[in-house]
Amino acid sequence: MIPQHHLSEDLLLAYAAGTLSEGWTIAVASHLALCPQCRAQSAQADMLGGAMLDTIAPEPLANDAWAAMRARLDTETPPAKTKPAKAMASGKPVLPMPLRAYVGGDIDTIHWRALGRGAAQMMLPTADPTTQVRLLRIPAGKPVPEHSHGGRELTLVLSGSFRDGEMVFGPGDIEDADGSILHTPTATPEADCICLAVTDAPLRFSSWLVRLIQPILKI
Amino acid sequence: MPGEDSDNVDDQMTLLLLQVGRAQDVEAFEALFRHFGPRIKSYMAKVDRNRAEELMQETMMSVWRKASLFDATRGVAASWIFTIARNHRIDALRRDRRAEIDPDDPALVPETPMAADQALDIRQNARLMREAMASLPSEQLQVLELSFYQEQSQSEIATRLALPLGTVKSRMRLGFAKLRAVLEGGSKQP
Numbered sequence: 059m060i061p062q063h064h065l066s067e068d069l070l071l072a073y074a075a076g077t078l079s080e081g082w083t084i085a086v087a088s089h090l091a092l093c094p095q096c097r098a099q100s101a102q103a104d105m106l107g108g109a110m111l112d113t114i115a116p117e118p119l120a121n122d123a124w125a126a127m128r129a130r131l132d133t134e135t136p137p138a139k140t141k142p143a144k145a146m147a148s149g150k151p152v153l154p155m156p157l158r159a160y161v162g163g164d165i166d167t168i169h170w171r172a173l174g175r176g177a178a179q180m181m182l183p184t185a186d187p188t189t190q191v192r193l194l195r196i197p198a199g200k201p202v203p204e205h206s207h208g209g210r211e212l213t214l215v216l217s218g219s220f221r222d223g224e225m226v227f228g229p230g231d232i233e234d235a236d237g238s239i240l241h242t243p244t245a246t247p248e249a250d251c252i253c254l255a256v257t258d259a260p261l262r263f264s265s266w267l268v269r270l271i272q273p274i275l276k277i
Numbered sequence: 278m279p280g281e282d283s284d285n286v287d288d289q290m291t292l293l294l295l296q297v298g299r300a301q302d303v304e305a306f307e308a309l310f311r312h313f314g315p316r317i318k319s320y321m322a323k324v325d326r327n328r329a330e331e332l333m334q335e336t337m338m339s340v341w342r343k344a345s346l347f348d349a350t351r352g353v354a355a356s357w358i359f360t361i362a363r364n365h366r367i368d369a370l371r372r373d374r375r376a377e378i379d380p381d382d383p384a385l386v387p388e389t390p391m392a393a394d395q396a397l398d399i400r401q402n403a404r405l406m407r408e409a410m411a412s413l414p415s416e417q418l419q420v421l422e423l424s425f426y427q428e429q430s431q432s433e434i435a436t437r438l439a440l441p442l443g444t445v446k447s448r449m450r451l452g453f454a455k456l457r458a459v460l461e462g463g464s465k466q467p
Contacts, residue, residue: 114319
């Protein structure tokens with residue numbers, strides 16, 4: 059199935075330039091795995107990177123640069139010629155890479171924690187303090203539970219689908235929502251909806267006292 | 278010696294990289310090193326002058342190791358080497374990681390098979406991309422360069438240039454749209 063809702067150009071460019079932090083790159087890379095159209099655009103953005111590298115003003119290398127490189131080649135084992143074997147025929151996974159690496163397996167190994175009313179989530183740990191990355195399971199026909207975020211939210215559907223206003227998002231579709239927009243995505247009635255949600259991390263306050271009471275104030 | 282003609286340079290670099298991948302050809306690798314090394318060093322120096330030489334060496338080491346994975350039907354040497362340099366810069370200078378797709382992932386939704394003549398287009402595209410870049414309005418090229426070279430986020434660029442974030446985003450989008458239009462127009466030519 060080919061996705062209908064795609065990555066914006068500024069996300070594709072930022073991903074190619076390497077300026078996106080880890081949390082966002084998980085959503086971008088997972089969508090790219092599921093969307094040949096965005097992969098083609100992403101290749102064009104990499105080509106822009108190649109042209110940038112080609113036209114940059116070169117910096118002279120150290121005098122012994124090639125000698126140092128040449129010496130390292132001899133100590134290297136020859137590069138592997140064969141690509142790693144493809145995964146055995148245990149069925150096609152639902153979660154694309156790199157998501158499986160963060161989860162530690164496919165969709166059946168997700169450690170769900172109940173959020174109430176049948177919804178559940180799994181937080182995915184990253185080294186990126188600026189975002190929060192989670193998998194959400196929304197019961198069929200039910201709305202996405204409230205989770206506060208001030209800024210951007212990327213939601214990638216992995217299984218099932220949800221409706222947001224007039225638009226339906228199915229597997230592989232990505233929604234790029236601004237925090238200022240009020241919206242209540244609702245899982246469609248046929249099946250539970252499993253999606254990846256990446257949001258800006260909650261505001262962090264510099265004062266330890268404010269940080270201490272932050273959970274109490276729910277800000 | 279590389280030819281003066283830029284198409285020839287694209288072809289030549291791509292052939293050299295294939296040769297390294299097929300036969301671990303040290304002479305071919307040296308030619309790649311002499312062409313890309315000073316460019317990669319310059320790219321690294323934009324964010325960390327002290328480590329530029331070291332990161333260039335690490336990038337070229339990865340090029341040597343991974344050359345057999347390079348697929349000439351998907352891009353020219355410069356694009357592929359750019360992605361390796363970019364990933365090294367992130368690994369070395371940032372604490373967080375960058376998530377990437379695995380081209381062998383069985384969960385990957387496949388594209389329609391590429392037409393055989395598209396490999397030629399890809400090299401033509403690399404030249405078209407450079408020409409189109411040179412003819413971009415300077416304000417659009419500037420934001421793309423700040424993003425690709427200095428690794429500045431769109432909001433950092435907005436602060437630096439004292440522009441609204443929306444203006445930075447639209448300049449990037451417009452610039453990229455122009456480049457893509459040239460590529461898509463160009464690959465339809467016989």
